[in-house]
Amino acid sequence: MYRSLPFIFALFTLPAWADDITKLQEESRAVALPFMKQLMGENQKAVSEGGPASAVGVCKTIAPKAAADISRKQGWKLTRVSLKVRNPLLGTADAWEQKVLQGFEARLAKGEKADAMEFAEIVKEPAGNSFRYMKAIALQPGCVSCHGNAEQIPADVKARLAEEYPHDQATGYAPGQIRGGLSIKRAL
Ligand code: HEC
Numbered sequence: 001m002y003r004s005l006p007f008i009f010a011l012f013t014l015p016a017w018a019d020d021i022t023k024l025q026e027e028s029r030a031v032a033l034p035f036m037k038q039l040m041g042e043n044q045k046a047v048s049e050g051g052p053a054s055a056v057g058v059c060k061t062i063a064p065k066a067a068a069d070i071s072r073k074q075g076w077k078l079t080r081v082s083l084k085v086r087n088p089l090l091g092t093a094d095a096w097e098q099k100v101l102q103g104f105e106a107r108l109a110k111g112e113k114a115d116a117m118e119f120a121e122i123v124k125e126p127a128g129n130s131f132r133y134m135k136a137i138a139l140q141p142g143c144v145s146c147h148g149n150a151e152q153i154p155a156d157v158k159a160r161l162a163e164e165y166p167h168d169q170a171t172g173y174a175p176g177q178i179r180g181g182l183s184i185k186r187a188l
Contacts, residue, residue, distance in 0.1 A: 004145065021131070025120040028133040028184045031070060031078070036137070036182060039063050044142055052145035053156045064090055075186075081138065082180030086161075086170035096123060098182050100113070100134045104178050114138035114178045133184040139173045147173045 042062055046055035063080060070078045083101050085091035093101055100119050108114055117136035122129055144152040146161065149172050153161070161168055173179055 020118055021122060024186065025118075025133060028120070028131075028186075029118075029135075031074060031076075032135050032182050032184065035070060035078070036135070038066060040140060040142075043140075043143045047142055047145065052154055053160060055142075055188070056146065056157070056160060059086075077183075077185040079183050080180055081183050082170065084169040085180075086168050087164050088167070091170075091180065092124045093181075093183075094123075096132055096183060097134065097181065101178070101181055104136045104181065106132075108178060114176060117178075129188040130187055131184075133186075134181040136181055137179045137181045139175050139177045141175045143173070144175065144180065147179060148169055149174075 037048050039058065039062065043055055043057045046058050067078045067080065070076070080091060081093040081097045081101070082099065083093060083105075103119065104114070104117050107117060114136045115138045118134065121135045122132070123132050139147060145154060146157055147170055150158075153171065170179070
């Protein structure tokens with residue numbers, strides 16, 4: 001009798017848990033989508049106005065600053081992470097993020113489009129539970145001048161990348177591939 005109590009408890013709490021995830025996920029999307037839109041827009045604008053080399057600032061300055069502003073404002077941690085990073089300090093994925101990004105790669109291999117991919121979960125950690133959300137960042141045609149293959153990256157951009165990021169791993173991507181993920185972590 002007592003042994004079955006935890007099960008009964010689990011059954012009753014499950015739907016509420018699921019509701020929580022849906023609500024948390026919607027709140028994350030409401031923050032993630034404008035952030036992604038802003039970056040894609042700024043990137044396009046910079047490339048068309050000043051050429052690829054001038055767009056370096058979008059990924060280097062605007063994106064980390066916008067992520068930091070949102071993190072402070074929301075009280076969440078919002079970052080861009082990848083399995084192949086250019087900036088290891090900001091971009092390295094933790095264990096959960098690596099697992100999710102690998103899951104995205106598997107979904108891509110099965111034919112799912114990267115643009116719409118997302119994953120959400122409540123994660124238990126020593127310091128407490130947190131809600132974690134990740135949205136795939138798909139490579140757009142405008143990104144290849146800095147994240148594409150050697151022939152697609154103009155010489156001036158290549159020189160700047162070689163100087164500033166001598167350990168760069170973030171090249172060789174084609175449009176539609178997964179450059180990384182937008183990751184949100186929120187303490188519950
Ligand atoms: C003009 C060059 C340039 C273009 C164009 C560009 N990026 Fe980047 N990208 C960079 C640089 C430089 C960094 C490293 C930023 C830093 O120091 O944190 C970076 C970092 C990133 C990161 C963070 C993970 C990492 O590797 O450090 C993601 C995600 C990313 N870029 C996605 C994109 C996407 C998606 C596009 C197209 C919409 C794009 N980038 C276009 C130069 C560029």
